[in-house]
Amino acid sequence: MSELEEAVAARDGDRTERAFTAVMNGVQSASDPERDLAGPRLAALLPAFPPTGPRPMLAMAAGYCVERGADPVSCAEPILDSVHQDLLDALEFARRWTGTAASAATNELPEPDEKIIDDALLARLGDDAYEATRLALAWCSVEEWQPPALAVLCRSAEVRRRHASAILPACRELAALERHDLKCLAYALAVLDGESLVVLHRPTGTGFEVRIGGIGDNFQLHTLLAHVLIGGGHIPGAKPSAESVRLATDPEPARGRTQAVATGAFELLAPNGERIWNEGLPDDIPLVEGRRLLVLDDPTYQRSWNADRFFPHLPGTAELVRVLTAGEVRTWFARTKPGSTAHQPS
Known part of the structure; x- marks a missing residue:
């Protein structure tokens, strides 16, 4: 964990990749007390983690720690802020995609699969290649955020009270486009x-x-x-x-x-x-x-x-x-x- 935190802070891509792989493997074999400590630290890395990196996997590791006993309140804000941002980015992807369609035939939104990401797809999203990649990845990976989101939402009424109402509209708007199965996330965000x-x-x-x-x-x-x-x-x-x-x-x-x-x-x-x-x-x-x-x-x-x-x-x-x-x-x-x-x- 310390190696991963230091590598992310240093913006060292190769070092981050090696430490990330080690942490993903280590979370599976760690003891529950170790996961209790690791969960909030994993979640806290999300805002600094590369937006085009495997952020959902990092969030899933934090969510797994919550499932095994880590404090959901301590982990919730970085996870759910990231969920919210990816929902908004996926909606922005859809807006740009349909806004640049030359005809109704090309207006249909693509399936959320990273295999579709190529130069032609990115070119439809604007001149900034990095931002286009980020939006495309959000479109393709937004369903992967459901398990870590559910881990914190289903274990704490305080988490739901603090965060759910702000995220629910974007979740429902994206689900209405009928390209993503977000039923579980929408239901958890709507719990009274x-x-x-x-x-x-x-x-x-x-x-x-x-x-x-x-x-x-x-x-x-x-x-x-x-x-x-x-x-x-x-x-x-x-x-x-x-x-x-x-x-x-x-x-x-x-x-x-x-x-x-x-x-x-x-x-x-x-x-x-x-x-x-x-x-x-x-x-x-x-x-x-x-x-x-x-x-x-x-x-x-x-x-x-x-x-x-x-x-x-x-x-x-x-x-x-x-x-x-x-x-x-x-x-x-x-x-x-x-x-x-x-x-x-x-």
């Missing part, structure tokens, strides 16, 4: 922590304030809402199995896939009556006057799914803060679109 939901249950005309955190997708949210509201005796229905609740909330990381099944208890709806899909995110729940407002209705058909959580290292939480008063329920229901068979509170 300490978020208060207003939850209305149409069939009974009741309402609740529920605080959630660390939930990776709406399958997990669905299970936990059923656990809190049905399992807590607040609304009728079949409560989820103890195993599906454990898989959603256990602080210990999930180890491998299970055969456990969760069964749907609700239809999840936005205030305008549109369905909120289980495959989506709690972040999909719309804000109404500054509060996320979710409507639960009877399910239109029976559905079930594997109960394993989306992020094995990220336990979810959901707690009932309070039951809303009848007046509050009427006020919130007034902000929703009535269902055709819905029971509205009188």
